[in-house]
Amino acid sequence: MTQYYQLLFPYAYNILGSAEDARDTVQEVLSKYYTSERAGIQDEKNYLIRSVINLAINYKNRNKRISRQPAEWLPEPIATDDTADKNVYLKDILSYSLMVLMERLPAIERAVFILKESFDYTHSDIAEVLSISEEYSRKLLSRAKTRLFKPEAAVRSKTQEADTKSLLMDYMDTIRRGDVARLEKMLSAEVALMVDGGGKINVVTKIAHGASEVARVLALVFDKYLQYADAAFHWINHQPALLFSKDGKLYSCLVFELGPDHSIQSINSVVDPDKLSLLSQQIQA
Template sequence: MLFPYAYNILGTAEDAKDAIQDVLYKFLAADKEEIADPKNYLIRSVINQSINIKNQRKKLQLGDAWLPEPVDTEGADTNINLNEIVSYSLLILLEKLNARERAVFILKEAFAYSHEEISKTLSISVEHSRKLLSRAKQKIDQVHAPVTVQKNEGVTPAVLEKYMQAIRSRDVKALENILTEDIAYYADGGTVVKVFAKHCTGNQEVADLLVFVFHKYGADWTIEAGEFNHQPALLFYQGDVLKSCQVFGIEPETNKIFQIGNVLDPAKLPAIGRGVE
């Protein structure tokens, strides 16, 4: 129950688990007679602990090189309420917000909290909650990134088959036609893996980059389909070692790719694939 609250604010499963563990330790040691509503107490405590951790972690992150840790929404633990985990495309955009703006946005848009409920949860006024939500919406572009997306049902969309076929055959023009004109590509190698480009936009530039990187580094890798944060993904393996996880934002109207989040950071890959270093 608590995981989606923490994860949506923090963007990593490990940090979310740390926040929940800290809160549960304090809860177990607390005087329960002073806690009228344990469920709301835990939710409120986890949200505020997540905000604190996010503020601390923000100083250590690598700007536009940092991507959220994808969560498997196809074969994940059924005890987690997957419906409340927001889309990966939106998680990337939420990095533009400060921790409190992000918390208000998540509570309102993902959990359908009223501003009155948000004010009690975050100990702020209703008016301040409204201002934070307005400010958050101004900072992020939701044209391509809904809060949740239709379940992929584990089937790789045909567009990704065309995507890989174009990359393998070095057909840049065909690849450009699969991407939206304003596509955004992000790559996160953490502090270990040096990426060729951390951020790239525009279908021509992204297509050239994808073809170059694949044939230079990953032409002999095997590829498996997956689903992370309710969006289709491709997992790239070198033997049994997971080297990259690409999560795709696809426009349902045009079936074109509008965003690619390429996670190469070894610190984020262990919980994703079937085998890592």
């Protein structure tokens, strides 16, 4: 069962954007499978993948209908450091920026995009998994691609890792010194900051745009809430991140998207205590 959990988790998580919901989805599928009559199932692996994907799509659609999910809702972060949770196939987890963009897609488009672009399924395979025609699969992929980009392979060279860590350490040094002018120069002109407090934490702002505004908000939040916290560098959904903790409790997760010129293109800040609790358990495992 553990082997299948590792295999199935990324399918559910990439569709749902929630590690907790993904775990529940996989557990429900595996529990039903191992406690029911399995006669006639010739390909156990593909049967379980198909079951998880379809259940995840149903959950996503149901949650969209019954929840009042705010526009600034962010996916639950997953640590993808080399030493992170080994119970999931980390290489199959989508990048954080792509997960944020994927929230624009209907669940069925999201599933087609993930299967084709991330897992290299053919349209024939997708049609079988989702019980749709190959032509409809192609149409759904085309729609998704008009708003999204193809995810890059989660491969980092040692040089890239070192350069990225150095840049974020420079960011920390700049913000600790209160050098807002220098901080602005590290941000792209069109930088965007999104903050998800889960409705439980009062945040300075939920969304900010532009180097000047974002730099001001970052400096204010650091001075008011984070200047005495310990900052640690991690990879979250294959993107660089800073995790802020006090007395062993995780308070903030900032996920950065960097441009080719090493400027900061976007920052997604997760301060929702529920999402941070689960992330904390993962990185400490």
